Amino acid sequence: MLDATGQRADLTGLHQELDPDEVLAADHTHYAVIDIGSNSVRLVVYNDLGRAPLPRFNEKSLCGLGSGLDKTGELAAGPMACTVQAAHRFCAIAEAMGASRIDIIATEAVRRATNGESLIKAIRERTGRDLRLLSGSEEAHFATLGVISGFYRPKGLVGDMGGGSLEVAEALEDRVGERSVSLPLGALPVEAMLEDSAESAKRQIDEVMKGQLPPLLTKPVFYAVGGGWRALARAHMEAVNAPLKVAHGYDVDANDLRSFAKSVWKMTPDKISALPGVPGRRAKTLPAAALVMDRLLKNLRPERVVFSALGLREGWLYSRLSPTLRRRDPLIEGAQAFGLPIARVPAFAPALVRWTESLFPDETAGERRLRLAACALSDMAWADHADVKAHQCFARVVHFPFIGLTHTERVFIAATLHARYGGKPDDACLQPALSLLTPAVQRRAQILGRAMQLGHRFSGSVPGILDMARLRITADAVRLEVAEGSEDVPDSDAVQMRMKQLAKILGVPKTEFAGA
Structure with missing residues (x-):
């Protein structure tokens, strides 16, 4: 694959790990693209030039630039004036929003028209910016x-x-x-x-x-x-x-x-x-x-x-990324970019990844990336009212503009977070979306969500405490083992209750709390 400079990018092996320090230190310098098409002129200002671009602003002007082009071979004066004005206005908006870069691209109508160069010149004179005319x-x-x-x-x-x-x-x-x-x-x-x-x-x-x-x-x-x-x-x-x-x-x-x-x-x-x-x-x-x-x-x-x-x-934005950024998993990058800055303790998400690492012995690479994304989002609703956390979290995740996932994967992550916040499997808010998941996958979401809930509650969302413990699942017990010297780890009623909830979903008869 060629990037914007014509160099071939090596994308072997996607990077799939959480990095709170990098996420929190990120410089969200906005990036704008103005797309001049045959029917509309559109401005999109992205949060930054990253692997999971999130549009901050999106507006279009219906200029109808290509109207009548097949008959005359030329761009009509009215649509041309509309296009120049839209480009000027959109540049002003992007500049006011602090976009560090504004790219203007044009496509088929300008390419085909005999007077396309006149439009390019007019836009350059009005905006002070060059325009890139794309070939087919x-x-x-x-x-x-x-x-x-x-x-x-x-x-x-x-x-x-x-x-x-x-x-x-x-x-x-x-x-x-x-x-x-x-x-x-x-x-x-x-x-x-x-x-x-x-x-x-x-x-x-x-x-x-x-x-x-x-x-x-x-x-x-x-x-x-x-x-x-x-x-x-x-x-x-x-x-x-x-x-x-x-x-x-x-x-x-x-x-x-x-x-x-x-x-x-x-x-x-x-x-x-x-x-x-x-x-x-x-x-x-x-x-x-x-x-x-x-x-x-x-x-x-x-x-x-x-x-x-x-x-x-x-695609234009993606071509501007470095090969290193292109090797990032878009789902994981988007989940941590959204979830970690609003978490109480951003560093807790990687600890939660480690805590749940041995939960599913048969976990595939595809299932692991969903678990990482869920861990990155696991504290997104901490400030919401307890009565609505599970419901609101589910609704938000199934509709949030995450990329790099199927509808089934989207619902799995949302159902996992619903369980993480104590939502019941028969909650009416889960339907009809939950019908996309098989009963086995629904159960997996419940297990992961309840294990995440236990990890947050047991540790107080403190990475160091969670790292001193291990969740062990046997045929007859859910066992919470804590390392020597961590006697101050809470063994409260709330922790016991969440262990019992996890044991019930797993179908094991008892829970145990002991030193490792």
């Missing part, structure tokens, strides 16, 4: 990097449908594959095709795709990027009453999604506007997004479609 292959590259940054070693084809074009490329865990294509199948040109008839548009799209799409030679997964497709995902989530209504990581059977997409692009405008979950501003472009999705799935024949909230802008 660069669009595909950075959109795919966005998916690589947002998931845990993704494999499959990535499609990014924007206002003017559709880019398709390969994601190969930590790099972009060699096969990619940029097609004139964005929302605006497809909307123009649909003005004649849906069947005519379908034939035109098939003709454009014919012989140009890269073959799906990796895992049979298609990663969908772009606002139009996220709107389609939200409509589908509502239609099937999905247990968790989060667009990023939404995983759908490709045949089911294709059937739904076909039904959408055949709907009347009134029916589309009435679809639950579809933002009003997306109703107009939804038929185009659905039609392109339908034809793509017909041609590529993947088994699954996974939707991504990260794309071109996040």
Whole structure:
């Protein structure tokens, strides 16, 4: 994989450990990207240039820069003026927010227009900043990097449908594959095709795709990027009453999604506007997004479609990271960046990782990263009222913009923290999201959460105390062993109660408290 300087990055072996000192010492210098697309100009100001970027501010201006481009070959004066003004305003906002760097990138409309250079010059004169015009292959590259940054070693084809074009490329865990294509199948040109008839548009799209799409030679997964497709995902989530209504990581059977997409692009405008979950501003472009999705799935024949909230802008940001930062696990980085600064004792999270290390003898690498993330978040609700800690913690985690995890993994972490704060397994707030977990995984979340709760209570969230103890699980007992010289470790009723709760979930008859 090439970074922004053209150098190949070595991403073998992700770094997956908690580091409170580094997290607390981090300099959160904001980073801004202004993305000039065929339909909108968008500003995103990120908290910092890091492995788990968190948007602090996100706004767009619908300038319609690519409107009429197919007929005239030029950018119209009105949309050009709107774009220049939006770029100027967004630069001012980013500067006022203290962004240390502001990158302006432009895509298909500016690239195709005969007067694109005039717009670039006008933006440079108005903002005092240079603009990077991306080629079609660069669009595909950075959109795919966005998916690589947002998931845990993704494999499959990535499609990014924007206002003017559709880019398709390969994601190969930590790099972009060699096969990619940029097609004139964005929302605006497809909307123009649909003005004649849906069947005519379908034939035109098939003709454009014919012989140009890269073959799906990796895992049979298609990663969908772009606002139009996220709107389609939200409509589908509502239609099937999905247990968790989060667009990023939404995983759908490709045949089911294709059937739904076909039904959408055949709907009347009134029916589309009435679809639950579809933002009003997306109703107009939804038929185009659905039609392109339908034809793509017909041609590529993947088994699954996974939707991504990260794309071109996040890929651009990811390309600016050092190879060391790229080797960080995005889930763990995001969890500790959020959880450790608000914890009472940030250094307790690594101690909790050590405390729970032997809890599951069969733990896989994938399960370990979820345990680390849960430990990093284990003190996030300490200041909340006791009656609502478990409920609020669960609701917050299942909807927080963490990346690098599936919906099932997201619910597992949330259920673990719900148990850590004393939530009961039959709590109504867990449904319907908990239905994504098998009974065995639900039990695992309960065990980990209760062990974390015991560790916090027994040690007073003091790392040194926790490190002097060991949790041993045998066939007949939950045994808390403390090192010699730690007689001051509390053996209170509260500790005994939490040991009994853990023993009950484990199905062992008794608890013991003794010296090691």
